[in-house]
Amino acid sequence: MGVPVRYGMNPHQSASVEGGPAVIGGEPSLINYLDALNAFALVREADEASGLPAAASFKHVSPAGAALAGPIDEVAAETWRVHGVGTDSPISAYVRARDADPKSSFGDVVALSRPVDAETADFLRTVICDAVIAPGFEEGVVETLRAKKSGRFLIFEAGLDWHPPARERREVLGAVIEQDRDAADLAAALPEKSLDRAHRRDAQLGMATARYTQSNSVVLVRDGAAVGIGAGQQNRVDCVRLAGDKARVWWLRRHPFVRELPMVDGMRRQDRLNWQIRFAGAEMTRTQRTEFAGLFGDKASVRYGESAWREEWSERLDDVTLISDGFLPFRDNVDHAAEFGVGTIIEPGGSTRSDEVAAAAAEHGITLVTTGLRLFHH
Known part of the structure; x- marks a missing residue:
């Protein structure tokens, strides 16, 4: 018998899980487990292949972003308010992963291939994420993370010695399916x-x-x-x-026009980021365009309607x-x-x-x- 979890795919479905990573904080649902398991497998493979810390941002059993540790560019540093971060640190890997598609990463499961240090834990407290999975946690870090979301933040620990079995098995609508796990050498x-x-x-x-x-x-x-x-x-x-x-x-979020959008008093980071994404990608509704003009002014509104700057900048990618x-x-x-x-x-x-x-x-x-x-x- 498995251990009961908060719920299955939907709140009206009961579920249980047998095996997998240890839960040391919060009460996960079935999707939380699926995200955590897939995300950790990804970052461990990426780390083993590169020798660098790896991170992934997972939503609904697919990554919104994945990255190796490396330099954080000026735009990401401004967006996530991180400066002076080591290029070989776990936090650099996660910032780079989350910055790829921050609209999708909102409320993600964070996966790290190295133990969570204090710097990374402090950063995770500042962003909207639901869970973290890692091979360990430095002293004091678990207590820091348990304070997030009034104790509902999910913390999974997948030990370095955890390895998925060579065969995987699932049951779908009464049919039992078994196959070799995909372990092909990339x-x-x-x-x-x-x-x-x-x-x-x-x-x-x-x-x-x-x-x-x-x-x-x-x-x-x-x-x-x-x-x-x-x-x-x-x-x-x-x-x-x-x-x-x-x-x-x-790439367009790196354009000066996007970076120069005026600051709006009281606007939250994620709200500003969402407006930057809409502006960069020209994806506003009529209602949003009216609101955008009221928030950011006529100059920004005129620039939104122009396409030449987007085309010229995109060609540089x-x-x-x-x-x-x-x-x-x-x-x-x-x-x-x-x-x-x-x-x-x-x-x-x-x-x-x-x-x-x-x-x-x-x-x-x-x-x-x-x-x-x-x-x-x-």
């Missing part, structure tokens, strides 16, 4: 000398992210961070476009690596990818139109690497 799937060290690192991070993202999925990685993830679409080109749109908004969990069936995937600054594509290959895909990549000057490895996740 590094071995990348042909030798096909990529330099930096792009190989990005490829492996993207492949690990795709492995734990609901299929169909496409992941865009740049400088050790997934900046756009398209998940759970029924056709692949929509995955490319969704991931690309997210990456473009991430480059050196993006695209990872697809399944083969690219048509060249339109490549054509769209080129518009989002993709310079490298990693895909299984094997489509009946692989020649057309390869020709499209060559036309756009994109390096195409086929792995022969599909990474579907359901």
Whole structure:
């Protein structure tokens, strides 16, 4: 018999869990467990492949962002109010992961591949997140986190010696399904000398992210961070476009016009961030445009209606690596990818139109690497 949890997929469903990480704070639901388990598997694989701390921001059993430790740029530092953070620290990995798609990361499950230190715990107290999973916690950190959300913050501990079994089993509508766990060697799937060290690192991070993202999925990685993830679409080109749109908004948030939006007294950080995202991506409703003008003034309102600055800035986005969990069936995937600054594509290959895909990549000057490895996740 498993241990009862708060509820199953929905509050009207009872559920229980057997095994898995230790719960040392809060009362998780079934989805919390699913997010935590998948997220921790992702960051551990990314850490093992790179030798760097890794972090993921998970929502509804797919990552909103994933990243390796590294430099935090000025925009992320301003947004999340972190300065002087070490480039090899767990907090740098999580800030980079959360900054990719902060609209989706609101209320996420945080996964870290290294023990949570005091600096990271203090940061987690300042953002809207529901849970954290890590291989350990430095002294005093658990007490700090337990104070979050009036004691309802979820804390999972997955020890360094925790390894999922070689076989996995589930029951769906009375059918019992069992299969080997997907433990294929991602590094071995990348042909030798096909990529330099930096792009190989990005490829492996993207492949690990795709492995734990609901299929169909496409992941865009740049400088050790997934900046756009398209998940759970029924056709692949929509995955490319969704991931690309997210990456473009991430990039447009770096434009001076977005950074220069006036500060509004009393506005919360997340509310300001949401307005920046709407402004950058030109995604406001008529009602929001009226409210935006009232909050930020006529100058910002006029800039919202202009497209030239977005187009010019978007053309500067480059050196993006695209990872697809399944083969690219048509060249339109490549054509769209080129518009989002993709310079490298990693895909299984094997489509009946692989020649057309390869020709499209060559036309756009994109390096195409086929792995022969599909990474579907359901």
